[in-house]
Amino acid sequence: MQNIIDFVLEIDKLKQVTRKTRVLNSDRYENSAEHSWQIALLAASLQPYATEPVDIDRVIVMLLVHDIGEIETGDTIVYAEGGWEERKAQELACVTRIFSLLPEGQGGHFLALWKEFEAGESADARFANAADRAMPVLLNLANSGQSWRENGIRHKQVITRVAPPIQDGCPALWAYLEGRLLDAKQKGWLA
Template sequence: MDENRVDSHGGGMQQIVEFILELDKLKGVTRKTRPLGLERYENSAEHSWQIALMATSLAHHAGTAVDINRVVGMLLVHDIGEIDTGDTLVYAEGGWEERKAAELAAVKRIFGMLPEQQGAPFLALWREFEQGETAEARFAHAVDRAMPVLLNLANEGQSWRENGVSHERVVRRIAPPIKAGCPALWNYLEVRLEEARQKGWFGA
């Protein structure tokens, strides 16, 4: 980076612009689900947008009362590490520790592009989500886990079938976080997942 440029604009404007443009890369990180009615795969940027609105719509169902602004903040930043690491199917087993270490290095790099005053709060949100200990983080996890399930339920199990994912594996991975963060959403999904199982929408 050209130091003169940073200084001449003041307030870290050039650094902020470079950060915003770095975020563009999340639009190219694809997930395993397809948007309804589209052939392409969903990307992590549009996914982050959707779950921020999902959380806002569902806030009154959170297991514990939450500060929805912090939930939205977490959801907007939680996938940014994938700019360096790529997406991994949430049902993938193993390699979790290594993956999380790589994502931490990635977000330190990316949020480190910003002046400290702007970068530190983003990193704090990212860590809060990862640690999953606050009511806000638990609710955010519930929403993040439920979103691809809702798409699959509307898609005849597209990513479950394409990736050979069983009903039992989905329930094992998503029931605990969704129950913990948004019990009413789990009650809803449990019924829908059983219907989907009966329709043969799972793989394996």
């Protein structure tokens, strides 16, 4: 029992990791724990639109653990260029440490799901990655491009970074977003 409590208290630190996108109708930036919760619900809601059958329970757990490495690395805006290999190596070291707090079977299960998400090769991981890439876009569209404008993000950067994983895991979601991103560009929300 103590191992599980230690783990849960350690991941509480994810609530302190500030992201670049604000929550709706607020000046407050979201944290990584809120992001993980929201994309888990997004994925559960979008399950009928997955390109192939997915195990939604695995997808949800994958999404709940995918950003735990940010406890030690912080959040990096998805449009950042360069340094991804180093950041991912640091995240792997962090999640390995944190998941080792759990009993071996549980920690190993979470670590395997984290690695599966990062690899993005299974149907579950592709669908989870689609939800992960879509949520900041959805928030930016609802917030008049807030983080795009604040960070000088260009339309091409968004398309290049988010289109492939969303198209791969949930093409219907990409069909929904594609036209809205063009509108955002025309409104001046994207450089």
